[in-house]
Structures are given as structure tokens and as C-alpha cells.
Amino acid sequence: DKILTFNPLKKAEIRQIIDLELAKLDERLREINLSVEHPTEVRDFVAEKGFDPKLGARPLKRAIARWIEETIADAVISGEAQSGGHYRLELSKISGRKEPEMKLVPQPEPVLVEQV
Secondary structure, eight states: OOOOOOOOOOHHHHHHHHHHHHHHHHHHHHHTTOEEEOOHHHHHHHHHHHOBTTTBTHHHHHHIIIIIIHHHHHHHHHTSSOTTOEEEEEEEOOTTOSSOEEEEEEOOOOOOOOOO
């Protein structure tokens, strides 16, 4: 039997994993014609919630599901998010609560500027 040892993940590696997982989510959202921005603040929050030095990156997928995917799914089910829409995930503090709330906020469609 071989024993494998792993070095603890660094913050930059955690962010890379989150970015890869969010790219997969973005691909699934494009299939239903939704566009969702996930700003640095949201990615940092998920990194903090989903990282465990003992378990490595495994809890990150659960954190993405809990905080990001559930927020988007709830908005789609309730009709707040609709096909063809462009949205942004935002964190907001709620008085008396320990955890912030994740919201999906409608955004104007991004304007693409051609470079000359």
C-alpha cells in the first residue's frame, strides 16, 4: 500500500476551483438562457464557507450548491428569474442574522463594445 500526502490548498488554488465550478454552472445556465454574474465578493464568501483544511476542496461544491445554485433555483421557481434575463448575485447583511443573505438581482443586459 502507498500513502499519498497532499499539500494544503492555497487561497489562489481554492479560487481556481471555484472559478472552474462556476464556469460549469454558467454553461448549464446558458442552456436555459440565463446569465448570472458572480462578483469577487460572492466568490470570496463561498471560498470562506466551503473551505476546510482537513477536507480540502470537497466542501466547496456543497457551498456553491448551498449559496449560489439554491439562490438561482429559488429565483427561477418563484418566477423572479426568467429566461433571457441577466442577473447578479449579491450578498446583503440582515439585521439579527449571523449569515448574510444571497440574492439574485436583475441587471441591465451588458453592452458589448467592439474594439477597433
